[in-house]
Amino acid sequence: MQLFLKEVRHGGVNQPPLLLSLNASVDDEERDITLISFYKNDRAKSQWAAPFNCRIIGNAAVTTLFEGQTDHLVPVLSTSLLDSDLIMMAGRMIGHSVIHGGPTLSGLSPAVVDALMYSRTEMAASKLCLEDCSDVEHRETIRLVSEEKELESSQISELCLNWYCPVPTKETNRLLLFQQLLSHAVLGRSHAQIKQLRKGLKDTGVWPLLATRPDVAPLFFPREAEVQLTPQAILQSIKWPQSQEAYNSDDSDDDIQTGTISAITVFFRTFVENASPEILAKLVKFWTGWEVPPDKLNMEIVKSRGRNHLPTASTCYERLRIPDHYSTYSSLKSDLMVCVESVDSGFGLI
Incomplete structure (x- = not known):
């Protein structure tokens, strides 16, 4: 490739x-x-x-x-x-x-x-599962077909009529109907988009x-x-901040003490080394907007605007900015956890 x-x-x-x-x-x-x-x-x-x-x-x-x-x-x-x-x-x-x-x-x-890849619905349909149906209402109706319940329910019959499938009876093959409805819900309706x-x-x-x-x-x-995020993979991708380095950023300041940069760098490294795969995935998404890490992750230590100044991320530039007011590992860890949990409700930003 x-x-x-x-x-x-x-x-x-x-x-x-x-x-x-x-x-x-x-x-x-x-x-x-x-x-x-x-x-x-x-x-x-x-x-x-x-x-x-x-x-x-x-x-x-x-x-x-x-x-x-x-x-x-x-x-x-x-x-x-x-x-x-x-x-x-x-x-x-x-x-x-x-x-x-x-x-x-x-x-x-x-x-x-x-x-x-193959332009063949039959081959693709073999990999379908209920979770592929993004419409929750349709998903639950299709789920009824696979359960030991009456096929003649109004929900199933209405969906079959809407999608030009035969209205089911007691003699209907449940598995075949289930596959037909699921295939249409996911692949048939999105054929033009694909x-x-x-x-x-x-x-x-x-x-x-x-x-x-x-x-x-x-x-x-x-x-x-299938993306196995490990602390080592993330740490190797980070471009670490250097003392007295100019960041070309409105938030950064060149007079941050070398000791402060070193301490916060150690705190952050400790956070990554002890984070679970789930937290690492959220950290990468907060950092870059994607769950799959890029080859390079930029990190900066910036001048703090106060104790309520949380770490921020510029996802387009894959850049994480950490304020310089952190004097303990526990305080940085607490704020980083607030940040990474924000990815479920936003675009990886806080």
Whole structure:
């Protein structure tokens, strides 16, 4: 995969650099329009491999294009997203990011990945499970089919009629009906979205690798459950702060004492070394916005604005900022736990 992507990037060496600038000082609509127009613009495959410069002032907004549980994400079923080619835009974003060594899309349903790769619903359906159905109401109705209850219930009959399936009777094969309903709920209804996502990937030039080497699919679409985060892996990725280092940040200050930087660095290292895999995953998501860690994690010690100044993260820059007022390990640990627990309700920011 590395050799293939290196060859793809080589084809874009002579192309003019691609420039993207997002400004947080404008309203959400204007910022979204800038991002969308960049990825909806038709380009030759070699242009996606051109040198890429991205300037983000503040934190860019994110449009939800996938929904559901972790490792069971499916495309959002929205006609407006399809008509606007936003799912195709997502495919371009994934391919563009992979080409330049950026984050991939983690947590996608294995059945959706198979449907994306092979264009065969029958093969993908074998990997389906109830958790892949993001609509909780439909999921519970489909669950009734697998249970020892009357198939003639109004919920099941209404769903079958809506999806053009035969209304069940006592003689109906429960397993077959269950598979039909689940397959339609996840793959049948999202067929157009998956097709558009595939088109976006093809536009960036990464599809020949996926088409000929399906074994690389887990690198493009990793499962979060299979990403074993260890303290050693995170510690090795951290770019540690240095004494008297200029950070080019409004929050940083060059006069932080060397002893303070060393002490907080030791406190943070201790936190990582003793954290559970679940906490480590939340820390990485707070830090970068993704559950899969990048090759480099930036850490800074910044001048404190007071005791209530908590650690913050600039996810777009994969940068964690820790105020310099921490004098004990327990105080830093307490505030870090507040931060990492925020990822369940926000975008990894506090």
